Amino acid sequence: MRICCPTRLTTKCFVSFLFAVTTLAGAANVDWILTARIAVTMDARRRVIEDAAVAVRGDRILAVGTRAAIDKEHRAAQRLDAGNALLAPGLVNTHTHAAMSLFRGIADDVRLQEWLEKFIFPAESRNVSPEFVRWGTRLACLEMLLSGTTTFTDMYYFEEVVGEVAREAGMRGVLGQTVIGFPVADAKTPAEGLARAERFLKQFDGDPLVTPAVAPHAIYTNSDATLGAARALANRHRKPLLIHLSETKKENDDVRRARGVSPARALDALGLWNGRAVAAHGVWLDDTDIEILAARGVGVAHCPASNMKLASGIAPVVKLLKAGVAVGLGPDGPAGSNNDFDLWEEMDLAGKLAKVHSGDPAALTSRQIVEMATIGGARALGLDGETGSIEPGKRADILIAALDHPRTTPFYDVYSLMVWAMKGSDVRHVMVNGKLVVRDRKPLTLDSAAILKKALEYRGSVAASLRTGR
């Protein structure tokens, strides 16, 4: 239990206090007890508990321990005894474009700049509407929840619709309204984008699930004035800023040619790192860039699948971690840069890529990789006080995955199991913010059949727009 400062009584302290009081008075009433063969807590001591249980009250975890201890001290309104299963923090996606699920694989095997300019931007301008974003985000949330992702970080258009879907799905989100220097689906000018972003920040201020954010797309798609205005707006509302950073060599070379410094240093000079920021990709960061990001507390979203598939390059993850930068994982968008939202696959890729790239099979251990997908990702988002681990006081964002597949039998180390042998399809139950959202692989908050039907309708109109160019 953490020692609370009486002058700054947080919810976490209050829960700890409650816990202390109720245990004195005998068995405490809780909403849920979840049990499993093994729990990976990702707490500060990285405790792994065999025959484990978690007690949940309201939206928060009240206690974690052995099943015997938790059962002795708590009386639960509802139980979920998962048996031969692994209980772990819900996974944290630190970079994605959810609604692009409806563009899944429309353009494979092309370079990022060409992919963006010839395929994605035109397809978006022809197809993206609030309803497109609504159904695309529903499809994405469905896939993410089914594979155990409980927090997602989004950068897209009509972000207020993404926020509505996150609430509907019961999923945690750090959602960034895009600001970009040319006319897009939801704004004709960057000024319009900024105005939209401000309305969005206000609309979702204080939401228990949604952290609204401002998302200037990148240094190469925005003017310095817009970038500065985006930072100022985020700071005025004490919200994070999300941005793509040093994703391709071309971006790096162009910025260096124009400004004499790297994108990370150019953005530093513009003050973009003065406040919570999450930078996606960071493929071409050099040692000085890494020092700056570490000093400014910028979180980095590592996107191995996207960086490999678009041949963008290999991010210096080992160096970033060594410098103390908070690194999370992101599947990016599914329109050609991935093409799914599976964080188990990102874990596997992050590890294998770091090993083959460095020539060192010990580079990135499986524990470090699980950290990136959970508490590390939460830290990159500034949400490590709320999610990313199974500890008393944290929000109850939890996945439970079956261990009855031949692929998960036997295992000798639980982190090795999670990174190298488990898959998204092993996830069986998911809780977000104390609410069960997936049970026995069935979504409880989203209508799967309706979403898949709508996705096929959108497929028809997207394919037609690609054929006709309209």
Place this chain on the structure above:
Amino acid sequence: MRICCPTRLTTKCFVSFLFAVTTLAGAANVDWILTARIAVTMDARRRVIEDAAVAVRGDRILAVGTRAAIDKEHRAAQRLDAGNALLAPGLVNTHTHAAMSLFRGIADDVRLQEWLEKFIFPAESRNVSPEFVRWGTRLACLEMLLSGTTTFTDMYYFEEVVGEVAREAGMRGVLGQTVIGFPVADAKTPAEGLARAERFLKQFDGDPLVTPAVAPHAIYTNSDATLGAARALANRHRKPLLIHLSETKKENDDVRRARGVSPARALDALGLWNGRAVAAHGVWLDDTDIEILAARGVGVAHCPASNMKLASGIAPVVKLLKAGVAVGLGPDGPAGSNNDFDLWEEMDLAGKLAKVHSGDPAALTSRQIVEMATIGGARALGLDGETGSIEPGKRADILIAALDHPRTTPFYDVYSLMVWAMKGSDVRHVMVNGKLVVRDRKPLTLDSAAILKKALEYRGSVAASLRTGR
């Protein structure tokens, strides 16, 4: 239909003949009709058929076409109407060590030589017995079948037990009895290994599922005399030879230092390529090596997961394919080099690795990758006349995968779907050699509960042997 030469009447010709006769006489009786929303045939024209059906008689495919056409011309004893699903050739695993499933992840994050010498060889000498191989192979076959692999290529000890399990599982196998230059679980000397191999070749000669093979482990673990004897033995029985080749830089450097030439050239000089051969890994092949392998018709098993995880390096797959070498995919063993048998993941990795390595997002298209996992793998094994595609006359080795997951909806290109969005868990039904072996994700030939129980027992004894060193 293929034109048959009357002087060389093969089974394939006979089936074609039968087909012609029966269609003249009205609807043909068949054992199975399988239908699905879309079929990827991987035939010479790479036909993709919407609303497709396959007619199976005995162990072979009799006809492939639209559901309407197949239904009109055939009367089936049994039907499997899979609905919103993909029908494709069963996947071909060209390199693995199945029984090592019981060692899943015993040693992660170490270099291949250390991994072999400090962990794997000692663990094997303490644990491997015929019963260990039997249960380990059962566990592996269970996992492989559930994820749609219908042919596997194995190199291990007590290979006759692997053959028995392949028959029991109803799975196709190219199974290599190991020959190695130091005492191992099933042979004290290479001579004993060769004698074992000969008995094994005789025992499984003419088996409809098992192609027995000789598997000298590698150039660095066998004398030249043993390597030559292994080749002579394989040729005497007209069977393939399986070997590890140029897996690590160390292997390449050591051989070059000792012999002045690369492993591929040294083995060529020893005559190892005079006869059907499958070389696993090929990470450090140079251009001359590739020319030699192409000229000698050596098949190559590309193992991206293993090569990345052990930091062995990156195989020149694009060059191999360009040179006309038959390349298949292999998950290698699950004891630390992978740690599963999932060929969908190997497809995904092969593509992403080739793209990021070459800096070219167009390197290896998704169609080329599906080829490696099916007909290309079959060609590498010399089995392309029998399996690897859905065409009349071929053995009925077929997978049917559900397309009702949010991850597989929508899609715009079926090869992109298969490589970048589908997973092993989508596989729902599997047929090998005309026999249904997985139905609705349930194994029909193997006892899943008994296998998982036994695997946990072996986990206990393996863990104890690691602790005590005995």
